[in-house]
Amino acid sequence: MSSAPIVEERGLRAWWSRSRRKVVPYVFISPFYILFIVFSVGPLIYALYLSLHRWPGTGPMRHVGLGNYTYLAGDPVFLKSLWNTVYYAIGAFLFILPLALVLALLINSTLVRLKSLFRIGYFLPILTSTVAATLMFLMIFNNQFGLINQGLALLGVPALKWLDEELVKISVLAVAAWRYTGINVLYFLTGLQSIPPDLYEAAQVDGAGTWAQFRYVTIPQLRPIALFVGVVTMIGSFQLFAEPLLLADGGPNDASLTIANYLYRMGFTNAKLGYGSAIGWVLALIIFCLSFIQLYLFGAFRKED
Amino acid sequence: MKRSFTLFTTALLLLSLLMGGGTASAQDDVTLTIWTFGAFFTDLYVGIEDDYKEIAPHVTIVVEEIPYGQLYDNLQGAFVAGVGAPDIADVEQGVISRFLKGEPGLVPLNDLITPYEDDYIMAKTALYAHQGVIYGIDHCLCPVVLYYQHEIFADAGIEMPIATWDEFVEASAALTDQGIAALVLDDRSWGDYYMLLLQSGSPGLFDADGNVIVDSPGNIAVLEWYLDLLESGVAIATGDFHATMGLFAEGKIAAVIGADWYAGSLKNELAEGAGNWRAAPLPAFEEGGSRTSTHGGTAYTITTQSEHPEEAWAFIEFALFNEDNKILEYHVNNLLPPVLSHLDNEALLAPDPYFDNQSVGELFLELAPEVPFQERGPWFNEATTLVANAVFEATQGEKTAGQALKDAADELRRQIDFG
Numbered sequence: 209m210s211s212a213p214i215v216e217e218r219g220l221r222a223w224w225s226r227s228r229r230k231v232v233p234y235v236f237i238s239p240f241y242i243l244f245i246v247f248s249v250g251p252l253i254y255a256l257y258l259s260l261h262r263w264p265g266t267g268p269m270r271h272v273g274l275g276n277y278t279y280l281a282g283d284p285v286f287l288k289s290l291w292n293t294v295y296y297a298i299g300a301f302l303f304i305l306p307l308a309l310v311l312a313l314l315i316n317s318t319l320v321r322l323k324s325l326f327r328i329g330y331f332l333p334i335l336t337s338t339v340a341a342t343l344m345f346l347m348i349f350n351n352q353f354g355l356i357n358q359g360l361a362l363l364g365v366p367a368l369k370w371l372d373e374e375l376v377k378i379s380v381l382a383v384a385a386w387r388y389t390g391i392n393v394l395y396f397l398t399g400l401q402s403i404p405p406d407l408y409e410a411a412q413v414d415g416a417g418t419w420a421q422f423r424y425v426t427i428p429q430l431r432p433i434a435l436f437v438g439v440v441t442m443i444g445s446f447q448l449f450a451e452p453l454l455l456a457d458g459g460p461n462d463a464s465l466t467i468a469n470y471l472y473r474m475g476f477t478n479a480k481l482g483y484g485s486a487i488g489w490v491l492a493l494i495i496f497c498l499s500f501i502q503l504y505l506f507g508a509f510r511k512e513d
Numbered sequence: 514m515k516r517s518f519t520l521f522t523t524a525l526l527l528l529s530l531l532m533g534g535g536t537a538s539a540q541d542d543v544t545l546t547i548w549t550f551g552a553f554f555t556d557l558y559v560g561i562e563d564d565y566k567e568i569a570p571h572v573t574i575v576v577e578e579i580p581y582g583q584l585y586d587n588l589q590g591a592f593v594a595g596v597g598a599p600d601i602a603d604v605e606q607g608v609i610s611r612f613l614k615g616e617p618g619l620v621p622l623n624d625l626i627t628p629y630e631d632d633y634i635m636a637k638t639a640l641y642a643h644q645g646v647i648y649g650i651d652h653c654l655c656p657v658v659l660y661y662q663h664e665i666f667a668d669a670g671i672e673m674p675i676a677t678w679d680e681f682v683e684a685s686a687a688l689t690d691q692g693i694a695a696l697v698l699d700d701r702s703w704g705d706y707y708m709l710l711l712q713s714g715s716p717g718l719f720d721a722d723g724n725v726i727v728d729s730p731g732n733i734a735v736l737e738w739y740l741d742l743l744e745s746g747v748a749i750a751t752g753d754f755h756a757t758m759g760l761f762a763e764g765k766i767a768a769v770i771g772a773d774w775y776a777g778s779l780k781n782e783l784a785e786g787a788g789n790w791r792a793a794p795l796p797a798f799e800e801g802g803s804r805t806s807t808h809g810g811t812a813y814t815i816t817t818q819s820e821h822p823e824e825a826w827a828f829i830e831f832a833l834f835n836e837d838n839k840i841l842e843y844h845v846n847n848l849l850p851p852v853l854s855h856l857d858n859e860a861l862l863a864p865d866p867y868f869d870n871q872s873v874g875e876l877f878l879e880l881a882p883e884v885p886f887q888e889r890g891p892w893f894n895e896a897t898t899l900v901a902n903a904v905f906e907a908t909q910g911e912k913t914a915g916q917a918l919k920d921a922a923d924e925l926r927r928q929i930d931f932g
Contacts, residue, residue: 262932264891265593267615270932279931284924301851371752373909460701463903476586478894479611482595 252492258486269482276486286487288462289470290453292377297445299381300386301387305441307385308392314424315393316400331391338387338478340452345383346371349455373463376456380464382453390445392437400426435506439499446495467491517872527643543824548588550581553846554652554811560845561838565831571802572824581605589817591620600819600830604649606640606810610893612648618831619648620815626650629834629852636676637851641812643890644723649812653773653848654856656880657708657806660685660779661768661792662761663869665693674793678738681796685747688767697757697766698743700908701800703901704808708770709824710735712806713798717887718896718925725892725929727900728915728922740907750908758782770795772808773877775845780867787867792876805880805889849877856881895928896921 224231259276261269270302282284333341348355349370357367370379403426411421449468452458458465460471465473467487475484503509549555558576565574573730577599579587593600598618612619626633641649661676666673669687680753685695699705711733712716720726742748749766751757760766760785769775779790794804813829815822832838839850840860841921850856861874903917912920 237564264614265589266618304670347755350756351752353759369752459901459905461905473898474588477608479589479614 210303220267249278255485257486258482261482263481265481272482276483277490279483280486280490285462285465286467286470287463289458289467292462292464293446293448293466293468295377296381296448297350297442298440299377300384301438303381304385304389305392305437308389308437309396311389312396312400313422316397329510330393332390333387334391336387338450339454341387342383342451345379345386346455349379355423356361371456373460376460376464380448380452380455383455384445384448388441390443395433395437395440396430398429402433403429431506435503435508438502438506442498442502443495446491446498467494527913540843542573543571543820543821544573544575545576545601545825545828546577547603548577548579548584548599549603550579550584550605551846552578553848554578555604556845557605557832557838557842560833560841561835564710564838568822568831569827572583574828584672585611588612588618588816591816596818598816598818600815601826602814602816603643603652604812606651606812607897608639608894609649609812610889610891612814613643613891617643620817620819621646621648622650622815622826623647632834632854633854634851634853634881634884636807636884637810639886640810641814644857649814650829651810651812651851652833652842652885653810654851654877654881655772655774655807655809656849656877656884657770657772657795657808658792658876658880659713660771660775660790660792661762661770661793662786662789665764665767665788669693673791674930675796677802678798682742682745682747689746693764694749694760694766695748695768696742696748697760697769698739698748698750699904700743701752701901701905703897703904705770706736706739706900706904707897708806708808709739711885712795713802714803714885717889718893718900719888721888722892723888723892725896725922725925727896727903727925728919731891733915733918736907736918738903739904740914743908751922754778755782761786765823770806773849774809774847775869776873788869791871792868792873796874803883803885805883805885807884811876842872849874850920853881855865892925892929896925899925 214411258269260273261271263269264275311330314320315323315330320326326442347353351367351371356370360367368375372377407425407429408421411425416424447468447470448466452464452466452487453469453472456464458469468491471484471487471491474480474487518866525751547558549558555576555578558574562574565572569733585600585604588598588602588604589611592612604612604619614844622638623646626635626638634765637651638647638649640649640651661673664672665688666855669691671684671687675681675684686742688695707717709734715726715729715731717737718725718727718732726732743750749760751760751766757766757769761769761779770780776792791794795806797804813833815825815829819825829852832842834852836850836852836855836858839855841849841857843850843861849861855861856874858874862872862878863874865873866871899921900918903912903921906912906915907917911917
């Protein structure tokens with residue numbers, strides 16, 4: 209009668225000594241997966257469930273099927289926030305990334321001295337609190353007493369309303385440029401410094417000038433880092449939250465509101481957890497699709513020859 | 514080694530169970546947790562803590578100061594999770610509506626405030642009520658007056674106070690001619706418009722049955738009048754608080770409508786203006802009409818998760834209805850007590866050097882019974898976002914007042930139908 213548990217124990221021990229080498233690595237990496245499942249995958253699935261309901265956070269949930277999504281498609285404020293977000297993303301690609309590349313090329317060139325000083329300069333904005341920086345920009349952009357309008361007045365240019373409907377998105381982009389150009393310079397610089405010097409030497413031997421070297425050596429060699437920077441910038445642009453919120457509270461008249469701001473407004477301020485979750489899922493799908501397209505266009509799925 | 518570790522762990526567990534049991538058995542000891550959002554409330558609680566300990570030695574007050582915004586996200590999270598809420602939360606009037614949806618996680622306070630209804634200014638419970646159930650009791654009265662730079666008006670030959678808005682507009686022509694705006698109004702928010710709306714006799718953005726009245730003829734008329742003030746140059750919109758303060762300092766703006774706490778803002782931002790300022794009742798919309806409004810407020814609320822709601826109310830009673838405590842609070846945060854019997858306290862009626870030795874307290878005492886009622890409820894956040902946009906569209910000339918408010922009302926009704 210008492211031999212069964214002993215046999216079982218022996219079996220368990222035997223299994224453990226057989227499998228230990230396979231199991232232990234998984235145990236070591238399990239904290240990440242456990243945290244990922246509990247704090248990322250779990251909420252993601254729960255948000256999907258919530259997005260099919262209307263629920264203010266207390267009381268019974270009301271199942272509405274795809275009702276939140278169909279309402280979203282015709283919600284003028286959501287569509288406005290979508291357009292604003294796309295505007296910021298386009299602005300980031302047309303303004304912040306080229307600026308970062310030019311700065312990285314300059315810093316990488318032999319023309320620039322005191323490189324460590326520049327390194328501090330481009331890394332400082334990332335270390336600065338978004339709130340503090342945005343509040344500083346709030347004063348710079350002040351319509352009446354702001355630094356920019358004071359400077360314009362010295363040049364005889366009439367004051368511009370930087371935080372009004374027409375210009376507020378440009379002001380948000382300027383804050384984003386100040387904050388994120390530096391980190392992108394760092395990425396590009398890493399890419400530039402990893403290009404083997406012998407490629408340039410070979411190009412010079414073949415008679416390639418500065419432009420030809422840039423066109424045929426630098427750009428192709430930067431492709432992997434450019435893909436990374438592109439994807440990160442796109443995701444960052446679509447998740448833009450603090451800058452428009454602090455600079456203009458998404459306004460005036462929702463002119464600077466991003467999808468992330470609208471999600472917060474609906475989910476928290478207005479306690480519409482179901483609708484907020486639907487916005488979150490649509491945002492996630494947009495980011496997924498755009499990342500996929502970007503990866504495809506950059507040839508990330510192509511097999512290496 | 515393994516066995517001794519197991520024994521040690523078991524002993525630790527037993528010890529912790531015994532200690533836990535010990536705490537639970539001392540039933541008289543109560544810890545009340547309060548969530549608040551600013552030093553101006555924390556300082557009050559810290560200031561009265563010792564006195565309360567003498568009255569209720571078994572109660573320990575734990576104040577947790579959490580940044581505004583984060584406090585309410587945390588509170589909402591606690592209600593969703595069903596655990597983690599404090600006993601008492603200071604809920605600001607601008608955020609209460611989200612907590613009135615579904616099954617509110619706040620304790621109804623009607624029965625508790627009823628004994629005080631002759632002394633407490635009940636209009637200050639309306640901000641935190643839904644369908645007749647009161648969920649919050651305001652710290653403050655927040656009556657609105659006209660703060661003005663008296664020398665500017667005197668130099669222009671304008672005698673203050675002025676009885677009606679029509680007379681104010683007429684008299685202000687003398688200032689407009691000198692390039693001075695008599696008043697400053699917000700062109701991108703709902704606050705100033707809402708104050709004037711309440712003063713006009715409107716219950717606000719909803720009627721007593723919760724119907725949307727954003728586009729009612731009365732509300733449209735007030736916005737049209739508001740636009741007239743801005744277009745005529747009697748009022749100016751600066752777009753932000755610091756710009757307003759700068760223009761006050763330069764003498765380009767003569768007056769502002771604001772609540773009791775606005776006096777604190779003036780003293781902080783324009784300390785050098787001491788003696789230049791006075792306060793007057795708001796000019797009425799018609800002869801004999803209301804001369805005040807209300808703006809702002811923060812309520813004591815008790816959460817349904819509190820295990821000690823009676824002790825929580827006892828503490829609120831002490832903080833709110835003990836006159837010494839309310840005077841202390843006034844000195845800490847410039848918020849007037851919403852309790853009639855406190856308003857004639859000498860400390861509140863004392864001449865104020867900043868206001869040219871005027872007793873601003875006397876003015877507040879006179880206006881307190883006129884503080885208007887209003888209707889809010891669970892859709893107030895949505896309503897104010899839309900009304901702020903409507904005010905902006907109308908002041909920018911993108912829409913007429915009627916069209917802007919009608920569009921806002923239609924969208925609000927659509928959002929309420931959606932749920």
